[in-house]
Every structure is written in C-alpha cells, then in structure tokens.
Amino acid sequence: xxxxxxxxxxxxxxxxxxxxxxxxxxLDGFDLxxxxxxxxxxxxxxxxxxxxxTVGPIWEGNQSWIILAVGATLAAWPNLYATAFSGLYFIxxxxxxxxxxxxxxxxxxxxxxxxxxxxxxxxxxxxxxVFPIFFFGLIVGNIIQxxxxxxxxxxxxxxxxxxxxxxxxxxxxxxxxxxxxxVAHGCNYLTxxxxxxxxxxxxxxxxxxxxxxxxVLFCIAGFWVYFSKMGYMITSVIxxxxxxxxxxxxxxxxxxxxxxxxxxxYPAMMIVPxxxxxxxxxxxxxxxxxxxxxxxxxSSLALxxxxxxxxxGLFPFVLPxxxxxxxxxxxxxxxxxxxxxxxxxxxxxxxxxxILFYTSWVYYIVRGVITEKTxxxxxNIAY
Amino acid sequence: xxxxxxxxxxxxQFAITALYHFIFVPLTLGLSVIIAIMETVxxxxxxxxxxxxxxFWGILFGINFAMGVATGITMEFQFGTNWAYYSxxxxxxxxxxxxxxxxxxxxxxxxxxxxxxxxxxxISPVMHCIxxxxxxxxxxxxxxxxxxxxxxxxxxxxxxxxxxxxxxxxSSFFDILFNPVAQAKFVHTVSAGYVVGSMFVLSLSCYYLLxxxxxxxxxxxxxxxxxxxxxxxxxxxVLGDESGxxxxxxxxxxxxxxxxxxxxxxPPASFTLFGFPDMETKTTKYKIEIPYVLGLIxxxxxxxxxxxxxxxxEKHKDxxxxxxxxxxxxxxxxxxxxxxxxxxxxxxxxxxLGYGLLLKHFVDDPNNATPxxxxxxxxxxxxxxxxxxxxxFRVMVACGFYFILLFALMFWNASKRNFDKKWLLKLGMxxxxxxxxxxxxGWVVAEYGRQPxxxxxxxxxxxxxxxxxxxxxxxxxxGFILLYSSLLVVELYLMRKYIRKGPEHALASLAGPNxxxxxxxxxxxxxxxx
Numbered sequence: 001x002x003x004x005x006x007x008x009x010x011x012x013x014x015x016x017x018x019x020x021x022x023x024x025x026x027l028d029g030f031d032l033x034x035x036x037x038x039x040x041x042x043x044x045x046x047x048x049x050x051x052x053x054t055v056g057p058i059w060e061g062n063q064s065w066i067i068l069a070v071g072a073t074l075a076a077w078p079n080l081y082a083t084a085f086s087g088l089y090f091i092x093x094x095x096x097x098x099x100x101x102x103x104x105x106x107x108x109x110x111x112x113x114x115x116x117x118x119x120x121x122x123x124x125x126x127x128x129x130v131f132p133i134f135f136f137g138l139i140v141g142n143i144i145q146x147x148x149x150x151x152x153x154x155x156x157x158x159x160x161x162x163x164x165x166x167x168x169x170x171x172x173x174x175x176x177x178x179x180x181x182x183v184a185h186g187c188n189y190l191t192x193x194x195x196x197x198x199x200x201x202x203x204x205x206x207x208x209x210x211x212x213x214x215x216v217l218f219c220i221a222g223f224w225v226y227f228s229k230m231g232y233m234i235t236s237v238i239x240x241x242x243x244x245x246x247x248x249x250x251x252x253x254x255x256x257x258x259x260x261x262x263x264x265x266y267p268a269m270m271i272v273p274x275x276x277x278x279x280x281x282x283x284x285x286x287x288x289x290x291x292x293x294x295x296x297x298x299s300s301l302a303l304x305x306x307x308x309x310x311x312x313g314l315f316p317f318v319l320p321x322x323x324x325x326x327x328x329x330x331x332x333x334x335x336x337x338x339x340x341x342x343x344x345x346x347x348x349x350x351x352x353x354x355i356l357f358y359t360s361w362v363y364y365i366v367r368g369v370i371t372e373k374t375x376x377x378x379x380n381i382a383y
Numbered sequence: 384x385x386x387x388x389x390x391x392x393x394x395x396q397f398a399i400t401a402l403y404h405f406i407f408v409p410l411t412l413g414l415s416v417i418i419a420i421m422e423t424v425x426x427x428x429x430x431x432x433x434x435x436x437x438x439f440w441g442i443l444f445g446i447n448f449a450m451g452v453a454t455g456i457t458m459e460f461q462f463g464t465n466w467a468y469y470s471x472x473x474x475x476x477x478x479x480x481x482x483x484x485x486x487x488x489x490x491x492x493x494x495x496x497x498x499x500x501x502x503x504x505x506i507s508p509v510m511h512c513i514x515x516x517x518x519x520x521x522x523x524x525x526x527x528x529x530x531x532x533x534x535x536x537x538x539x540x541x542x543x544x545x546x547x548x549x550x551x552x553x554s555s556f557f558d559i560l561f562n563p564v565a566q567a568k569f570v571h572t573v574s575a576g577y578v579v580g581s582m583f584v585l586s587l588s589c590y591y592l593l594x595x596x597x598x599x600x601x602x603x604x605x606x607x608x609x610x611x612x613x614x615x616x617x618x619x620x621v622l623g624d625e626s627g628x629x630x631x632x633x634x635x636x637x638x639x640x641x642x643x644x645x646x647x648x649x650p651p652a653s654f655t656l657f658g659f660p661d662m663e664t665k666t667t668k669y670k671i672e673i674p675y676v677l678g679l680i681x682x683x684x685x686x687x688x689x690x691x692x693x694x695x696x697e698k699h700k701d702x703x704x705x706x707x708x709x710x711x712x713x714x715x716x717x718x719x720x721x722x723x724x725x726x727x728x729x730x731x732x733x734x735x736l737g738y739g740l741l742l743k744h745f746v747d748d749p750n751n752a753t754p755x756x757x758x759x760x761x762x763x764x765x766x767x768x769x770x771x772x773x774x775x776f777r778v779m780v781a782c783g784f785y786f787i788l789l790f791a792l793m794f795w796n797a798s799k800r801n802f803d804k805k806w807l808l809k810l811g812m813x814x815x816x817x818x819x820x821x822x823x824x825g826w827v828v829a830e831y832g833r834q835p836x837x838x839x840x841x842x843x844x845x846x847x848x849x850x851x852x853x854x855x856x857x858x859x860x861x862g863f864i865l866l867y868s869s870l871l872v873v874e875l876y877l878m879r880k881y882i883r884k885g886p887e888h889a890l891a892s893l894a895g896p897n898x899x900x901x902x903x904x905x906x907x908x909x910x911x912x913x
Binding site for chain 1: 445446448449450452453454456457459460462463464465467468470471473474475476477478479481482483484485486487489490491493494495496497498500501502504505506545547548549550552553554556717849850851855859862866870873874877880881
C-alpha cells in the first residue's frame, strides 16, 4: 500500500471514476439511445422488434456499467455518493425509474401478440431510455453550477435547494445535450446491426439531426460557462495527503475564466473538447456510411471528449457547493481511506480486463445483422 | 433528536423494496443452478427433451430475472438517496463488497444471461452449457458479496472509527471477507435460494402431472428438483444451526429475541417451542419448552449460560455510560485533534461511541441523560416487537423441516419411478408459496433482529438517514409501492400465462406474432408423450 502515496491513488481513482462513467456512456449509452428512439425509428412491429433485438443479448451486460460505476463511487468516493444521491433525491429516483422499467419492458414487451400490449410497452421502453440519460444530464448540469448543500460537523450533508431549482436553464441544456448525443450514438449503433432497409435510412437521418443538435448545444454550453464565469477554486493549502475531511479547506469563485481556468493554464488539455467536437461532426457526416463500425468508434470518442471536457474543467472538484463553498467535495478530500483505495485499485486491475475480455467475446458471438428473417428463429431471438 | 416519521418512512421504504427484491433473488439463485444441471444432462446424453426442459424453465427464469434486476438496482441507489449518512459513515468498508459484487459477479451474470437466451445456435452446445454454468456462478457470487456486506452490518469486524474523517474505516479486508457471520449467512441464504428454485420446478411439474400433460418432461423435472431440493433443504437447516451458534457468540440480543428469553437461564437453556411474548410484562406466556436444546445450539456446551434480554439490557447500560465518555471525547477532538487526554479517552471508550449516538434519539446532548433516559435507551437496544422475530423464526424453521420431509418423500417416490400418488402431487403443487414465506421470514429475523442498529453496536438506524423531508420519502415510498405492485401483477400474469401454456406450447410461441407449431424441439416432446 505504501507503493502508491495517497495523493497518487486519489488521482488514479479520479481517472477511474471517469473511466467507469465513460464506459457506461459508451456501452450502455447506445442501448439507452436505441431504447429512447425505438418508437420513432421503428414504424412496424417487426422493425421495433429488430431494434430491440440488436441490443437484446448485450444490454444487460452494458447496464452493469452503471452498477459498477455507482458501486465504485460508494467504495471510493463515499461522500460524493452520499451527498449527490441524497441532495438530488427526486432526480436520482427518476433516473432509477428508467433502470427499473428497462429490464421489464425488454422481457415483457413481446411476450404477448396483442398490438395494444406491445404499443404500451414500447412507450415504457422509450421512457426507460430517456429517463436515465436526461436526468443524469440534469445532474451533470447542476454539478457544473454547484449544488446548494453544506456539511455539518459530523460531515452529514444537507441539501438546501429546491426541486424546481434543479430544472434551471443550464441544467436543462446539459440534459438535452446528453439526450441528443446518446440517441445519436444509439442510431449510429443501429446502422451497424440492421440491413440496408428503410429502417437503417431512418436511423441515419434521425442520428444526423441529433448529432447536429448536440453539437449546437455543446457549443452553447461552452460559451455559457465562459460568459457566466461559473467555477470555483481552492484558496487554501491543498490537502492532497490528508485524511478525507472536506471542511479543512477554503474555496472561492474561480474568477475571470471560471471552469475554463484549467484549459487556459494547460492549453494542451484543449485536445479533449476538440475530440468531442470533431467526433460529433464526423459522426454527423459519416453516420450511415459503408463502414459503420469506424463511425461508431469515432462516436464513442466524441462521448469521451464531451464527458472528459466536463471532468477536466472541474478538476480538482467533483461536487462543488454553491452555498457553502468550503463544503465542496474535491479529489483531495472526498475519497475513501488510503487502504480502501489501494484495495479497490487491485480489484479493478484484476477484474476490469476480465470483464472486457468476456464482453468482447459476447459481442463477437452475437455479431451480425438482424433482419426480419432472424426474427423467425426463436433459437437466436428472445424479444 | 431526529425526525421520527422520516426514520420510520425510510425504514419502511428500505424494508419493502428489499423484501420485494428478495421475492425474485432466491428463485434466480436456485433456478440458475437447476437449469445448468439440466443442460449438463442434455450435453452429456444428447437427448433433446433435456434441452426443452432447459428452454422452458429458462423462459420462466427470464421473466423472473428481469424483475430481480429491476428491483436490485434500486437497492444500490437507495443507500445514497435515503441512507446518506450511513453511506458516508461506512462507505469506506461497506462499499468494498458492493463494488466487488458489481465487478466480479453481477457483470458476469448479466453478460452471460444474454448468451443463455441468444446463443443457442451461435455457439456449440458445450460452450452454451459452460455459459449457463457461468451465469449460475455469477448469481451465486453475487449473493456471496452481498452477504459479506450484510454480514459486516451484523458483525462489524476489520474496521475502526477515524475521528479525522468522522467515519468508520477499513483496517483488515480479510477479517471482513472471512467474517464467520458472512460465511454462515452465505451458505444458509444460497441454500434457501436452491430450495425456492427446487420447489418452483417441483410444484409446477406436479401441476402438469395432475393435468396429465408433458409427463416425461414433468417426471424428469421432479427427479432433478427433488434431489437438489432435498440436499439444499438439509443444508439450509444445518447452516441455520450454524447461524444460531454464531448468533449466540456475536448477536446475543438477536438470539434472545428469537427465543423471547427475558431471563438468563441456568445452563443448558431450554428451547421455547411455542409461546406468546408480551412486551408489557416482559414475559412469555403459555410457553412450551424443550429442555437443553437452546443451550446446545447456541453455545455447543452444557455449562455456558445463554443471556436473557433483561441481563443484556443491564449490560448495555454500562455500554451507554462508556458511550457518553466516547461522545464527549469526540466532541473535543472535532475542534482540537491534538488534545492528548481526549485521544486517550477515545482510544479507551471509542468502541461504544454507537451507544452514545443512540442516546441522541432521546436527548440532544447525551450528557443531559437522566437515569430514566438511560433506562429507556437501554431497553431501546433490543428490538421493539419481540413477537415479530419470535414468530418469523418459528415459521421459517417449521417450513425448513417441512421441506426436508416433502423433498424426501418426492425423491423416494421418484427414485422408485412412482409418480402416481395424487395426494403427494397435490401436496407438492400447493407447497409452492412456502419457500418464499420462509425466505421472507428469515429476512425479517436477520434484519429486524438487528434493530435499533444499522451497524450492530456502532451506528443506530435512526442516525443513518439522509436529510430529507418526510413528504419526500412519503412520495417515493408510495411510488415504489405502486410501481412494484403493478410490475408484480404483470409478472405474475405472464408467469401464469406461460405456465398454463406449458412446455408443449410455450416454446413455439416465444416472441413471434404467429403460433409456429412444427418446430423440431416441440416435436420431441410430443413424440416422447406418445
């Protein structure tokens, strides 16, 4: 455990937090996007079943990324988990509602032939995709502005904002950015898995429009952050190797450049938002091309860029407080103990490659295009 | 002083969502293993009827699995949304098994469930069979890590309170991993899941036999289910005994509550078979006792006493006195971390800090606690409704012994190829709900029996909630009840639909809009029937 000092481990776990949530966004992101857009892109019952079955064998494994990310947050960032989830109570519950409805709508939707039954489940299925993306986007939008909370002397957190306050314009902007980007990513995935039919053309045009909107929203968000000067900075000595107690530092508004301060200090970091921006542009242009897998990989890079832009801009903050700034949670004071971080790192080093290995194997064996003909084969299709 | 309504609603929400989740989990645990056994037979013999069995029980497994996943994710979010102070206080330790569960077990289970349903023609039968075993392994590992987490709540080893960070932190991962309570709980709970799965297959097969449908299919299913069920039921009871022994060691209050034992008895203590615990008079009325048995179960000796509730309450008064000293030392340490005398005081009494926090339920400043309040707080350290634990335990144990009997009878008859005893088939069919009753009762004993603690002896439940308003939790509680009930109705409806269809029809009309009746595997069932 002494091999890695506490501050290095904290940085590693900050990166891993990013890796897990980006992993979730790339892999669960496309099937959430596919779910959200299923009733719009699929016009007939068969088309809708094709859409569901393109993600049928893999969505459950993909959803494990959120279980993993949330579980790792509890283990490595207990204060962050506790403060964010209890403070943004209803928002988190609404995102959770999506995750509750998704497994059942997958499994139950095609269990009866009646059109009405299936239409109702399609509606629920779509909501189950929209809710997690939209409300996670809303959470991110609120975090960027700072959340109104404070910690008492026992380090119990108290949220002092309102429910309606979470639906402020900037947070809504982030929520819609997330929604359009994930749906575009999902459409991109569909173009890999469906044959050259009207369905694929529809996925292409829907995806293109969604990329375009996402690009515009991303740019607006950037200018908004710049002109509103939102952002915070630590003004006391940075407690990088001290026990995790957020109340030992002082924090103030970041001043002239807000959250863009990091980018101005280290211009090389600009590569991340540029990757996000270019990724979306390339995605928009090349979606529906003859090489859909490459477009999909670029679309995944766009997600890395967009989410990375947010993470890097906030560093070292992970959950700034807008009302009691000293209570803000940062990389240096909101992690678990040195021993727990080290132990969890070992666990990740062992299991993450294993997970990636069998996930790739499963993706490989279920590869291929889903057509109306595939639907007739009940040995390979379950939804 | 906390908001009592908030605490009650938060507890209700957790209890309801957890009990609900635990309807589906044991069936997933048991059925995954049974299906894997059936598929192994298919791969080894090459007989298609075994493949049909895998597929049909697999459909029902899938309907159930979806609900298990849907309700499970709630649990992982809920520690943060509703038990934020708990998450802060013990996340450093409790988060570890939960995160490992995600990485090592749930991921495996969720990925390979896709292979199970979608991989039939894409990989070889042997690979598919291996995948099914990996799925079963994933569900069982998942149970293991969750019970390591739960076992730590019952018996918090390998950790200490750090006043720099105001929370408990890890000191030994191996103590947590090899926590004896966790080990016993794991085998007990997993075996209970196997019993649920076996009973599910057994009861439905009895139903088909009574209707004269799919006889070969049902008979083979009964053979597997009764053999597996018998072994599991025996394991549940034996490991339940191990849990009892451990409770005698580490959770004395829970054991005394299970027995509604108010006074410490002269060893070896007798086991109360039946009675009516009365909280008012602190006695148990109309007792029927079996001499010696409790002493043997709880202490494995004839001369060690089993402590009664009244003596435990007396003992807790000392803990409370020490808890006040720990609380005072901590108050100084919050502002002056270097104060040597406060540090020494906290070293000495810190382990009873939880009892100091418990007093905060009655007074704002524990130093103002009068002897009456301490008396009240000491009685608060035992669960309020002893009868609930007492009766839940008896229901669970009675079911356990009944399962051994039923599975043994079934297995005996099945091994003689006698499937004609109508009364036995009816008994098997009607016993379907009992394993769930036993499992939920067991959960009540384990979790309600730990109250008023969320971390036994360290963190009172009343101290662990989030800062939410009562109405916020009331809204989500109502929402969960409404949503879960609707989903349960749909789930039961689909289960019933597919059970009624039976293997001969269900396999053909899985997802397609039209009935396809001439699939080869359906043919095999019909041929076998003839």
